[in-house]
Amino acid sequence: MDELISKTLSHLFISLGGVSISAVVGITLGVLLTRISFLSAFVIGFSEILQTVPSLAMLAILMMFFGLGNPTAMMAIFLYSLLPVVRNTYTAMRGVDSSLLEAGKGMGMSRWQLLFLVEIPNAFPVILSGIRVSLITAYGIVTIAVLVGGGGLGGYIYRGTQTVNIGMILKGAIPICLMAVGTDFLLNKVEKKTSIEKRGK
Amino acid sequence: MVKIKFQNVRKVYNGTDVVDNLNLEVATGKFTVLIGPSGCGKTTTLKMVNRLVDPSAGEIFIEGKNISDLNPVDLRRRIGYVIQQIGLFPNMTIAQNIEVVPRLLHWPKQKRLDRTAELLSMVGMDPQQFMNRYPSELSGGQQQRIGVLRALAVEPPILLMDEPFGALDPITRESLQDEIKKLQMKLGVTVLFVTHDMDEAIKLADMIVLMREGQVEQAASPEKLLSDPVSDFVQEFIGKKHLPTNYDVESVWEIMNPNAVTIAKTKGINESIALMNKRNVDSLIIVDENRKLEGIVSVEEIRAAGRQESRIRRIGDLGIRQVPTINIHSQARDAFDLIVNENPRFIVAVDDEDIVYGIVTKTSLVKALAGVVWGDETDV
Ligand SMILES: Nc1ncnc2c1ncn2[C@@H]1O[C@H](COP(=O)(O)OP(=O)(O)OP(=O)(O)O)[C@@H](O)[C@H]1O
Ligand SMILES: [Mg+2]
Numbered sequence: 001m002d003e004l005i006s007k008t009l010s011h012l013f014i015s016l017g018g019v020s021i022s023a024v025v026g027i028t029l030g031v032l033l034t035r036i037s038f039l040s041a042f043v044i045g046f047s048e049i050l051q052t053v054p055s056l057a058m059l060a061i062l063m064m065f066f067g068l069g070n071p072t073a074m075m076a077i078f079l080y081s082l083l084p085v086v087r088n089t090y091t092a093m094r095g096v097d098s099s100l101l102e103a104g105k106g107m108g109m110s111r112w113q114l115l116f117l118v119e120i121p122n123a124f125p126v127i128l129s130g131i132r133v134s135l136i137t138a139y140g141i142v143t144i145a146v147l148v149g150g151g152g153l154g155g156y157i158y159r160g161t162q163t164v165n166i167g168m169i170l171k172g173a174i175p176i177c178l179m180a181v182g183t184d185f186l187l188n189k190v191e192k193k194t195s196i197e198k199r200g201k
Numbered sequence: 202m203v204k205i206k207f208q209n210v211r212k213v214y215n216g217t218d219v220v221d222n223l224n225l226e227v228a229t230g231k232f233t234v235l236i237g238p239s240g241c242g243k244t245t246t247l248k249m250v251n252r253l254v255d256p257s258a259g260e261i262f263i264e265g266k267n268i269s270d271l272n273p274v275d276l277r278r279r280i281g282y283v284i285q286q287i288g289l290f291p292n293m294t295i296a297q298n299i300e301v302v303p304r305l306l307h308w309p310k311q312k313r314l315d316r317t318a319e320l321l322s323m324v325g326m327d328p329q330q331f332m333n334r335y336p337s338e339l340s341g342g343q344q345q346r347i348g349v350l351r352a353l354a355v356e357p358p359i360l361l362m363d364e365p366f367g368a369l370d371p372i373t374r375e376s377l378q379d380e381i382k383k384l385q386m387k388l389g390v391t392v393l394f395v396t397h398d399m400d401e402a403i404k405l406a407d408m409i410v411l412m413r414e415g416q417v418e419q420a421a422s423p424e425k426l427l428s429d430p431v432s433d434f435v436q437e438f439i440g441k442k443h444l445p446t447n448y449d450v451e452s453v454w455e456i457m458n459p460n461a462v463t464i465a466k467t468k469g470i471n472e473s474i475a476l477m478n479k480r481n482v483d484s485l486i487i488v489d490e491n492r493k494l495e496g497i498v499s500v501e502e503i504r505a506a507g508r509q510e511s512r513i514r515r516i517g518d519l520g521i522r523q524v525p526t527i528n529i530h531s532q533a534r535d536a537f538d539l540i541v542n543e544n545p546r547f548i549v550a551v552d553d554e555d556i557v558y559g560i561v562t563k564t565s566l567v568k569a570l571a572g573v574v575w576g577d578e579t580d581v
Contacts, residue, residue, distance in 0.1 A: 109274075
């Protein structure tokens, strides 16, 4: 039981760690792209390519740089979730109603004030949905990361498939499912709180 | 006193002069309305005042200061700005929306709170009830009220409004127009207001600036614009339908008696006498088939014609007398002057084509005056 809890926690830790880094980098990048728009096609194209790399291959390549263990897993998650975060941030920022920008600017907000008081808060629900998708994908990737020496619930599933032990597989799979469902539910709620409730309808 | 002065201002977009050598003075504490056809440069002109758009050439002065020397962000905080799309921030409560500029100016919390409550009360919205709501929970009219309050939060000396009521239903628009006019007069703020609705302009403006292709076609008080349009363009833009309605200064249209007794010039003498008896009048207004004025005949003249058993069969063949006329778009005051000075029995109210709409008599003037003194019963 202790082992199950610790593996679950480390599974969560690796996923959240990777996604947090990509949230920080991705949101910054996404915001930056709205200011330097000629770069956007390039950056988004690049992260699109990143995402097409099969996860096993990605892990193998990263392993060469980071060696065995959790950092490699986290790095993989970071790279995979970069695209959804950057793209969602970029489109969300672009999608902020132009009348809000005009009102903000016309009232005397500086560029930074406009960014933090108007653009980011109004883009936030969509940005968050990118993070939610990334996090749920991350749970799956961490499962494979056991092959490059990562911790997490993937260990059970791997051992279970080797020994054809359904019970063992479920021991890993069920907590992952619960995590995914829980995350989805929670972040959906936050998204709604920040968007639908305030905008009505 | 001049608040805002445009001096040879020009704005070029893609090689065309959207604003073309504009010279304009906006008076302090007055309500100035920019109006004109779509694309004539109203919005561009407005946005140059708070430097959302910078002129390609020329200068704009606010209280004598060239605004190109001022920091645009500081400038905008001292100029209220209201747009048609309202633009309330959906992530902020009503109070937070109103407090945007006070916050930018670092007002202390209590001062902000007091001001918000004061502003809401000014437009009859209960602060307790509305402060913590979100914009989406308000009707369009309520939202734009907040939009106006937000612009007035730090008591800016200037308020810019770009078709603020254009998207509202007519009833809500009317009441917001009344409110903004009251607020403007109470606060003494200098308003520059864009609209494409002549009724709105006439109702609100101290001065109407009619623009055409980036230039000022005519800048004048509503009365002056209506009575002395400088060109056919102005005349046409004013249009017939706009004139008699919502006209603050009473027009002839409003005070005239619309039941003028007219008769077509082809009618016979006996018919005319019968009509006079029936309507109990002592003269008839003779018109052609389009109700265009021909003249008047009095009862004596008709009787004389009848006694002669003469060849005259049709009323139009009588010696028709000229009659004083007044344009329905003229001010009631002009009709008053005419009646007092020349003492005719009545004046015929006609439009630009001499079509008869009614008559102005001493009785109608007395009724109109009574309306001013005792209030207009029709309003109750
Ligand atoms: N940023 C811009 N870039 C290029 N052209 C512009 C820009 N802004 C306005 N224009 C053009 O300048 C002209 C005047 O625009 P403006 O918005 O000032 O007109 P308007 O009088 O406010 O019209 P409307 O009544 O339709 O609002 C239009 O032809 C418009 O297409
Ligand atoms: Mg416009």
